[in-house]
Amino acid sequence: MKNNPKVEIITIGDEILIGQIVDTNSAWMASQLNKEGFSVFQITSVSDNENHITEAVDAALKRVDIVLLTGGLGPTKDDITKQTLCRYFNTELVFNSSVIDTINRLFPATKNGINELTYSQAYVPKNAIIIQNATGTAPITWFDVQDKVLVSMPGVPSEMEWVMLHEILPRLAKRFNTPSLLHKTVIVEGYAESALAIKISDWENNLPACIKLAYLPAIGIVKLRLTGNLPDKVLLEKTIDIEIEKLRAIIGSSIIATEDIPLELLIGELLKSKKMQLATAESCTGGNIARLITSIPGSSAYFKGSVVAYSNEVKEAVLGVSKELMVERGAVSQPVVEQMAQSVLRLTAADVAVATSGVAGPDGGTPDKPVGTVWICVCTKDKLISRKYNFSTFRDRNITRASLAGLSMIKEILVNC
Amino acid sequence: MKNNPKVEIITIGDEILIGQIVDTNSAWMASQLNKEGFSVFQITSVSDNENHITEAVDAALKRVDIVLLTGGLGPTKDDITKQTLCRYFNTELVFNSSVIDTINRLFPATKNGINELTYSQAYVPKNAIIIQNATGTAPITWFDVQDKVLVSMPGVPSEMEWVMLHEILPRLAKRFNTPSLLHKTVIVEGYAESALAIKISDWENNLPACIKLAYLPAIGIVKLRLTGNLPDKVLLEKTIDIEIEKLRAIIGSSIIATEDIPLELLIGELLKSKKMQLATAESCTGGNIARLITSIPGSSAYFKGSVVAYSNEVKEAVLGVSKELMVERGAVSQPVVEQMAQSVLRLTAADVAVATSGVAGPDGGTPDKPVGTVWICVCTKDKLISRKYNFSTFRDRNITRASLAGLSMIKEILVNC
Numbered sequence: 001m002k003n004n005p006k007v008e009i010i011t012i013g014d015e016i017l018i019g020q021i022v023d024t025n026s027a028w029m030a031s032q033l034n035k036e037g038f039s040v041f042q043i044t045s046v047s048d049n050e051n052h053i054t055e056a057v058d059a060a061l062k063r064v065d066i067v068l069l070t071g072g073l074g075p076t077k078d079d080i081t082k083q084t085l086c087r088y089f090n091t092e093l094v095f096n097s098s099v100i101d102t103i104n105r106l107f108p109a110t111k112n113g114i115n116e117l118t119y120s121q122a123y124v125p126k127n128a129i130i131i132q133n134a135t136g137t138a139p140i141t142w143f144d145v146q147d148k149v150l151v152s153m154p155g156v157p158s159e160m161e162w163v164m165l166h167e168i169l170p171r172l173a174k175r176f177n178t179p180s181l182l183h184k185t186v187i188v189e190g191y192a193e194s195a196l197a198i199k200i201s202d203w204e205n206n207l208p209a210c211i212k213l214a215y216l217p218a219i220g221i222v223k224l225r226l227t228g229n230l231p232d233k234v235l236l237e238k239t240i241d242i243e244i245e246k247l248r249a250i251i252g253s254s255i256i257a258t259e260d261i262p263l264e265l266l267i268g269e270l271l272k273s274k275k276m277q278l279a280t281a282e283s284c285t286g287g288n289i290a291r292l293i294t295s296i297p298g299s300s301a302y303f304k305g306s307v308v309a310y311s312n313e314v315k316e317a318v319l320g321v322s323k324e325l326m327v328e329r330g331a332v333s334q335p336v337v338e339q340m341a342q343s344v345l346r347l348t349a350a351d352v353a354v355a356t357s358g359v360a361g362p363d364g365g366t367p368d369k370p371v372g373t374v375w376i377c378v379c380t381k382d383k384l385i386s387r388k389y390n391f392s393t394f395r396d397r398n399i400t401r402a403s404l405a406g407l408s409m410i411k412e413i414l415v416n417c
Numbered sequence: 418m419k420n421n422p423k424v425e426i427i428t429i430g431d432e433i434l435i436g437q438i439v440d441t442n443s444a445w446m447a448s449q450l451n452k453e454g455f456s457v458f459q460i461t462s463v464s465d466n467e468n469h470i471t472e473a474v475d476a477a478l479k480r481v482d483i484v485l486l487t488g489g490l491g492p493t494k495d496d497i498t499k500q501t502l503c504r505y506f507n508t509e510l511v512f513n514s515s516v517i518d519t520i521n522r523l524f525p526a527t528k529n530g531i532n533e534l535t536y537s538q539a540y541v542p543k544n545a546i547i548i549q550n551a552t553g554t555a556p557i558t559w560f561d562v563q564d565k566v567l568v569s570m571p572g573v574p575s576e577m578e579w580v581m582l583h584e585i586l587p588r589l590a591k592r593f594n595t596p597s598l599l600h601k602t603v604i605v606e607g608y609a610e611s612a613l614a615i616k617i618s619d620w621e622n623n624l625p626a627c628i629k630l631a632y633l634p635a636i637g638i639v640k641l642r643l644t645g646n647l648p649d650k651v652l653l654e655k656t657i658d659i660e661i662e663k664l665r666a667i668i669g670s671s672i673i674a675t676e677d678i679p680l681e682l683l684i685g686e687l688l689k690s691k692k693m694q695l696a697t698a699e700s701c702t703g704g705n706i707a708r709l710i711t712s713i714p715g716s717s718a719y720f721k722g723s724v725v726a727y728s729n730e731v732k733e734a735v736l737g738v739s740k741e742l743m744v745e746r747g748a749v750s751q752p753v754v755e756q757m758a759q760s761v762l763r764l765t766a767a768d769v770a771v772a773t774s775g776v777a778g779p780d781g782g783t784p785d786k787p788v789g790t791v792w793i794c795v796c797t798k799d800k801l802i803s804r805k806y807n808f809s810t811f812r813d814r815n816i817t818r819a820s821l822a823g824l825s826m827i828k829e830i831l832v833n834c
Contacts, residue, residue: 014631014642014644015631015633015642016444016447016460017447017456017457017458017459017460018447018448018451018456018457018600018642018644019443019444019445019446019447019448019449019450019451019457020444020448020600020602020633020640020642020677021444021633021635022439022440022441022444023439023440023443023444023460024439026436026440026462027433027436027437027438027439027440028436029436030433030434030435030436031435031436031437032436033436034435034436039434039435040434040435040436041434041464041469042434042461042462042463042469042473043433043434043440043461043462044459044460044461044462045443045459045460045461046459047458048631052458052459056459059476074610074632074634075610075611075614076610076611076614076632077614077621077630078629078630078631078632115611115612115615116615117611117614117615118611137611156634158809158811158814183435183437185437193491193492193493194492194493194532194534194535194554195532197492197493197534198532198533198534204494212495213494213495214431214432214465214495215491215493215495216432216437216438217491217573223437225431225432225435225437227431227435260437279731280725282704286707286708286710286711286712286716286720287699287704287705287706287707287708287711287723287725288704288708288711289704290703290704290707290708290725290727291703291704291705291707291708293703294703294704294705294725294727294777294816295703295812295813295816297778297779297780297812298780299703299727300727300728300781303703303727303728304727304728304730304731305724305725305726305727305728305731305735306704306723306724306725306727307722307723307724307725307735308697308704308707308711308722308723308724308725309722310707310711310716310717310720310721310722310723311694311717311720311721311722311765313721313765313766314696314721314722314764314765317764317765317766318722318724318735318764318765347731347734347735348728348730348731348734348735349730349734360711361714362714363714363715364717392575394575395712395714396712397575399711399712
C-alpha cells in the first residue's frame with residue numbers, strides 16, 4: 001500500500017469558469033479528505049471541453065496518486081466527462097442495467113417510466129468499476145490506473161457529499177496508508193493579523209518543529225491553524241494541546257474557541273448545558289442572527305424566536321419601543337437597542353436576548369452615525385451589556401460583523417451566567 | 418494588441434487545500450472578467466509552497482495570456498508569494514516608500530507608527546510595476562512577461578475586489594482586445610433537468626450556431642445559460658433575445674426570471690414599483706427569508722420586518738395563532754400557516770406577507786409529516802395562497818428550498834396585484 005497519498009480535485013463545468021457558481025464542492029471534499037489524512041495537493045477547475053479535461057487529467061495523474069473529478073455527468077448535451085474519460089482510457093460506453101434498477105428504486109414516482117435522457121445514464125465506461133449513486137441518476141466511475149486511482153462523480157453538492165462519505169472515502173482508506181496529520185484551530189478576536197503576529201511571536205518562534213502555524217484572517221476574527229505531523233497520533237495531539245495552553249497564557253481573553261466550529265454551534269451547546277433559551281430582536285442584521293442560530297439541527301430546543309424590527313413602526317408596535325425615544329435619540333442608539341433586547345426577552349419568555357440596531361449602508365449614514373455604526377445589547381433578567389461598534393462601509397460585511405459581534409456577546413453573557 | 422486573451426486564476430493558500438475556506442475569490446473574479454469579455458480558461462488552487470507556486474505559474478504562463486494570482490501576500494511567515502515570484506522572475510525585493518505613504522494615509526489611527534511586520538509590506542519585487550492598494554497593506558505587483566501579464570494581488574476578498582475593479586480590469590482592457598461574448602440566463606422552476614431538456618429539445622436543436630446552451634440545476638430551479646459569440650454585439654443581443662422569446666412560448670409560466678439575479682432582488686424591484694411593503698412570519702426558515710430580503714441595499718424602503726416564531730409559544734404570544742388549532746392540526750398545517758401570514762400582515766401593517774411552517778429535520782418527522790414537509794402561505798388584504806411542499810431529508814436544503822419557494826410565492830402574488 002502506498003503511503004501519504006496526494007490528491008488532486010478536478011472540478012469540471014463552464015459555470016465555474018464564468019463565475020456563475022462558487023465551487024463549494026472542492027472545499028468540502030478537501031476538508032473531508034484532510035480529516036482522513038489525505039492531503040490535497042491541488043484543486044483545478046476546467047471547462048466542459050474534451051481537450052481541456054484530457055490535459056488536466058493527464059497532468060494530475062503525473063502529479064498525484066488520487067484524482068477526484070466532479071461534474072459533467074448530467075444527461076444533457078453540455079456534459080461530456082464520461083465520453084472524454086472513455087477516449088482517454090481507450091474504452092467504450094456499455095449498457096449497465098443495475099444503473100436503471102437503482103434509478104427505478106430511487107424515483108418510483110416516475111410513473112411514466114424513465115425518460116430517454118435519464119436512460120442514457122446507464123451507459124458507462126466498460127473497463128471501470130461502476131458504483132451506484134443512492135441519491136441521483138449519474139453513477140460513479142472508478143478507474144484503477146496502475147497504482148493510482150481516478151474517480152468521476154456527480155457535481156451536484158448533495159450527491160457528491162453522499163458519494164464521498166459512503167463510497168469513495170471508505171474505499172480510499174482501504175487502498176492507501178495515510179499519515180497522522182492533525183489540524184487544530186484557535187479563533188482569536190480583537191486583533192489585526194500583524195498585531196497578533198507580533199504579540200505571539202515568541203510563542204510562534206518556539207513552536208516544536210512538528211507543528212506548522214498559519215494565520216487566517218476573517219471578518220472580525222483571526223483563525224490560527226496549527227498543523228501537526230508525527231507518527232504517534234496521541235503524542236501529536238498532546239503536543240498541540242500544550243502549545244494551545246501556552247498561547248492561552250498570552251492572549252487567553254481574546255480566544256473565542258479552540259475548535260474550528262461556528263459560534264452559533266458553540267452557543268447552542270452553551271444554551272443546552274445551561275438549560276436556557278434565546279431570542280433575538282434584529283434591526284440591521286435583518287434576521288441573520290436567527291438564521292445562523294436555526295441553521296444548527298436541534299436548535300428548536302433552545303431558540304424561542306425573533307422579532308426582525310426593520311421599520312420603526314415594528315419596533316414600536318411589536319416591541320413597544322418608545323416613539324419619543326426613537327425621535328429623540330434615533331433608532332440606532334443605546335436606549336433603543338436596550339429596550340429592544342429587554343422587550344423581546346419578555347415577549348418570548350426567553351432567558352437571554354440579543355438586539356441589534358445600526359446603519360448597514362450603503363445609504364442612511366450621517367456625520368454622527370456613519371455607515372457601519374451598530375449598537376448591540378445582550379441581556380438576561382438581571383444582566384445587561386450594550387456596546388457600540390464601528391464597522392466598515394460595506395453592507396454585507398457590516399451585517400456579517402454585527403451578527404458575529406452579537407453572537408460573541410451572547411457567548412460572553414452566557415459564560416458568566 | 419492580442420485578441421481573445423485567455424486568463425488563468427491561481428489562488429494560493431494552504432487554507433484552500435485543507436478545505437478550511439471556500440475559494441469565493443475565483444468565482445467573483447471569473448464573473449467580472451467574463452463581463453469584460455476575458456474568458457477564464459482554468460482556475461488552479463495551490464499551497465503556500467515555493468516549488469508548487471513556481472510550477473503552477475510556469476504551467477499557466479505556457480497556457481494563457483493573463484495569469485492572476487491571489488493570496489500569500491500577508492505579513493506573516495506562512496505567506497511566500499512575493500519571495501517566490503522574485504526568484505521565478507530572477508529579481509530581488511527593494512524598498513518602496515510610496516507603499517508606506519499609502520499605509521499611513523489609509524490607517525492614520527495607527528498612532529504608534531507602523532509595526533515591523535506591516536513595514537515589511539513595502540519590500541517589493543524590483544522589476545515589476547507596483548500598484549498601490551487603497552484598501553489594505555499589501556501592494557499589487559504587475560509583471561510584463563513578453564506579450565503576457567502576471568499580476569499578484571491580495572487574497573482578502575474585499576481587497577481583491579477593489580483592486581480588480583479599480584486597477585486590474587481597466588489596465589487589462591487597455592492591453593488586450595476582447596471578443597463580444599454575451600451570457601444571458603433564464604431561470605426555470607418546476608422541472609427536473611432531464612425533463613426540461615426533453616421539453617425544450619426542439620428549441621435547443623434549432624439554436625443558431627453562435628449560441629451555446631448550458632443547464633445549471635440548483636436547489637428547486639434550473640438555470641439555462643445562453644452564451645453568444647458574434648463580432649456584432651447589438652446583433653448578438655437581439656439574436657439571444659429572440660431565442661428567449663421562443664423559449665417563453667414553450668415554458669413561459671415556469672420562467673421565473675430572464676436575468677441571473679437573485680429572487681430577493683427581483684421581489685424588491687416589484688415591491689418598489691408597486692409601492693407595497695412586505696413582512697414575513699417564519700418558523701422552519703428561521704429568519705432566512707428576512708435575511709435574504711434585507712441583504713439587498715435599500716430594502717428598508719419595502720421591508721417592514723419579521724416574526725421568527727420558532728416555538729409554539731411565540732406563534733401564540735406574538736402572532737396570536739390559536740393554541741387549540743396547533744394542538745388539533747399541528748404547527749405544520751395549512752390553517753396555522755395561514756393564521757401566521759394574516760397575523761403578521763396586520764401586526765406590521767404590511768401589504769403582503771409570507772409565512773412558513775415545516776419540518777426542517779433531521780429530527781421531528783412523523784409518518785404523516787415526514788422531514789421536508791413545509792406549508793407556505795402568502796397573503797395580501799384580499800388574496801391568500803397556501804401550498805404544501807415535500808422537500809428533501811437534508812436540513813440545509815429544506816431551509817433553502819422553503820425560502821426559495823416562499824420568495825417565488827411572493828413573486829406570484831405580487832405579479833397579480
